[in-house]
Amino acid sequence: MIEVDGLTKKYGDKTAVDGISFAVEPGIVTGFLGPNGAGKSTTMRIIAGLDAPTHGIVRVNGRSYRDSTAPMAELGIMLEARAVHTGRSARSHLLALAQTNGVPAKRVGEVIDMVGLAEVAAKRVGGFSLGMGQRLGVAAALLGDPRTVVLDEPVNGLDPEGVLWIRHLLRALADEGRTVFISSHLMSEMALTAQHLIIVGRGRLIADTTVEGFIAQASGNVTRVSSPQAHALSAQLSAANVTVAHLDAETLEVTGLTAREIGIIAWEEHIPVVELTTKRVSLEDAFMELTHDAVDYRSSADTIPAPAGAR
């Protein structure tokens, strides 16, 4: 369980995180989503006790992480930037971390096997690829068998096999009752891995929702229907909570009814239907739509003024 309450972090006069509150529940994978510069990494650094919040409180498993007596049993974290001395072997790196908390040395071998680094464990980390570095970061996070696992952009640099592996690993960790919190800037990846989403932009909370809820909201339950008797159909469909837009003489866009419901109504009223499609918005599009106003660094020709107070 991670509780973030009214968290604000300022670096000088730049506000990286601007009063966000959310809770990450155990037993599920929660995705932390936002464009680059949205404040994800900053929030994670504060969760790990590396940075102190300007305002607000963050609790890991009910208390401030900096006060925990068995930190590695409480929280395993991998931050986006590498946190390994390049001159040390993977095994020595993990052993040094394990020793601080009294994690037995045999656990080091276990996590090395678990992340598939056994063959290179004696090699210096400086020569590791991005993907191997990610695996080492995951190994370090899992050393203390922690109740809460936080990974910043775990999929970065992994090959397709690695992506699949991390997805299964995260699900398995959540199924064991752990709190799993992972960040990404890729909506499509999160939709496959996470069950809950915390979406931020420019340091502010944009959405705190289930993945299903987000998908439903994103596709908006819009159905496109064409009929030679569009006006008659439109009259039959009108009801509370249903809006009908006329695209042209024969085509309607209906919000608030499923394609199945529209088809049955049309059949009952003997109105011919020549097209009936549920309009799908890609998750990526929905995410872009949602965070459009909150993107820090965008390509040119699409600049919009910053929302008041965001900067």
Next chain:
Amino acid sequence: MTAATATPPDRSAASPLRVTQARVVLSEWTKFRSLRSTVITLAVAVVITIVISLVFALVMGSNYATMAPADKHSFNAASTSLNGDLFAQLAFGVLGVLVMTGEYSTGMIRATLTAVPRRLPVLWAKITVFTLCAGIIALITNLVSFYAGQAGLSGHDLQVSLTSPGAIRIVGGATLYVTAVGIMGIALGALVRSTAGAISSLVGLLFVIPPVLNLLPQSWTTYFGKYLPADAGQASWVFHPGPGLTDRLSPWAGFVVMCLWVIGLVVIAAIQLLRRDA
């Protein structure tokens, strides 16, 4: 936050894991010995100490007969055989700096401080491991230097033995001095965080400020100069001819002043380590 629905059983109380100072010391020992740079820097310090000390002993020995009486008076065989420490102190200092800045430059500090979120045990452990490792190696090196130097001086009948008055104090003083310089390196590394910046600060403190102080009026120089870390720390073991010797603190007063510098820097480093974002 609907409580307790899926909260896993509270294992933290039952968990055998715990951060203790001894465990963090063990961890720092693992870090210390698993880096090639540490071993190389220590080896450099050892070689510099022995080789330069021996050169000093041989040169001073052969020049002794033609020295001015005042220089003969201030000649000390034990001190001469440890002159290499005046150069090796930089290697010890750099090692101390690297113990700390190696973590910041690579990002390792984030992993370290996440594993030990109370932070201070990490600083104490680094100082402990460094003091033991560097201190023991410096002591052995200085004993080797001493005997090698005395062998070099024996050709001119200038040698002393370890049991001669002051000899043990001089060997011990040199050992404590280079170790203290390394601890100052750790503290400066924690404060400055960059390797280049911390080494520059250390060099400034040890080698640049003393001559700069000489530009000030003479009365200031004689009053403040002896309290600088290098002058104070060398009072117990360096005897070189020339001005300044008479303005020295006594060996133990010098040692105490040196310790105060070390403690002061370490305390500031500890406060900053707790206060600043990692």
